[in-house]
Amino acid sequence: MVLGGGYSGLIAANRIARRLNGADIMLVNERPRFVERVRLHQVAAGQRLPEHLLADRVRPGVGLTIGRVTAFDADRREVRVGDTVLGYDTLVYALGSGAVVPESAAGAVTVAGAESAEEARKRIADLAAENGMLAVVGGGLTGIEAAAELAESHPGLRLRMLTAGEPGDFLSARGKAHVRRVFDRLGIEVLTDAEVEEVREDAVVLRDRRAVGAGLTVWSTGFGVPALAARSGLAVDAHGRIRVDPTLRSLSHPDVYAVGDSAAAARSNGRELRMACATGIPAAYCAADAIAARLTGGEARPLRFRYVNQCVSLGRRDGLIQYVDADDNPHRTILAGRIAARYKEAIVRGALFVTVRSGPYSFTRRRPVLG
Ligand SMILES: Cc1cc2nc3c(=O)[nH]c(=O)nc-3n(C[C@H](O)[C@H](O)[C@H](O)COP(=O)(O)OP(=O)(O)OC[C@H]3O[C@@H](n4cnc5c(N)ncnc54)[C@H](O)[C@@H]3O)c2cc1C
Incomplete structure (x- = not known):
């Protein structure tokens, strides 16, 4: 079961379906459409954007439950959606932030x-x-x-x-x-x-x-995560984000994985990942691959990830690409103006594209990092 049909939840569900032929996968989301959250400032500015139905974006083998998750009990492996209580064997928590x-x-x-x-x-x-x-x-x-x-x-x-x-x-x-x-x-x-x-x-x-x-x-002073995880019995950090190991598996409940804004994930040097598609997407790849590996007797590999840049749109005709080091600290180098706007637009389209086609790429280390 995957909770949340945003960037990271949708990628996780589709990638698990790709890796585990015949698996029974359920994606739960509060609305039937996929929201391109990184474009919501464009919505607020009055731009009309195309609608993307989740039903058109899930791979064969992924079922959809449309409804709001109102309660989650990690000890009993139960999720409440409206009046219905659903059970699961393995869960990916990807309810994002607000x-x-x-x-x-x-x-x-x-x-x-x-x-x-x-x-x-x-x-x-x-x-x-x-x-x-x-x-x-x-x-x-x-x-x-x-x-x-x-x-x-x-x-x-x-x-x-x-x-x-x-x-x-x-x-x-x-x-x-x-x-x-x-x-x-x-x-x-x-x-x-x-x-x-x-x-x-x-x-x-x-x-x-x-x-x-x-x-x-x-x-617009920052994002916070829903209280659902903190109330579920899962180990969470001070902000209510689910504490996970390098394979995005919950530290307290091994049958739960967390990805995206709801996960307190870190790089292998311990540096925490910021809330962003830039981190939620690789994390979703990694969690899906870890789940598939463990369920088929393979070895789950930890997240391999480094930051490259921060892409900022400044309207439709200007932008800023700030190059950063592996830990997200800014370099002197930037790309600015119309070309940066185009670059950012390509990144946003790419983020939408990979929700459906995650491709062969993997964001995992070949060897597990211990400690
Ligand atoms: C205006 C704006 C611009 C941004 N720009 C960038 C950017 O340029 N680059 C970047 O990397 N990041 C950007 N971000 C951040 C990025 O959008 C988030 O980090 C990313 O969406 C997190 O992905 P996610 O899958 O964790 O959560 P989300 O994309 O938020 O998806 C969560 C999903 O869970 C669903 N959900 C939540 N609660 C429930 C519930 N109780 N029951 C059922 N369903 C539920 C939601 O409806 C949603 O579908 C931006 C965010 C905003 C708002």
């Missing part, structure tokens, strides 16, 4: 999930129609992509970003400078060292109690 919005910011919208991005789309279009001021809170990758996309798609919208550090703290100096150039071109005002404490109807309030005008706020 926005973390504090109570004091409840009036804000987010681009982290399909429904919230759709709500954001409507409210931002209304605000743009009256030349209103939109605040984007958070200068991480999602906040940067959202701000640029919204400014480009709605030239009438006034937009300001508020961020605790500066936009793209994780980027090299050249990367940050490119983001600033694009923001200037798009007319995005940036307020740095601005810690937002409260979102009101017409303003955001900073820690020093200064109010900054905003008719609507996009909250």
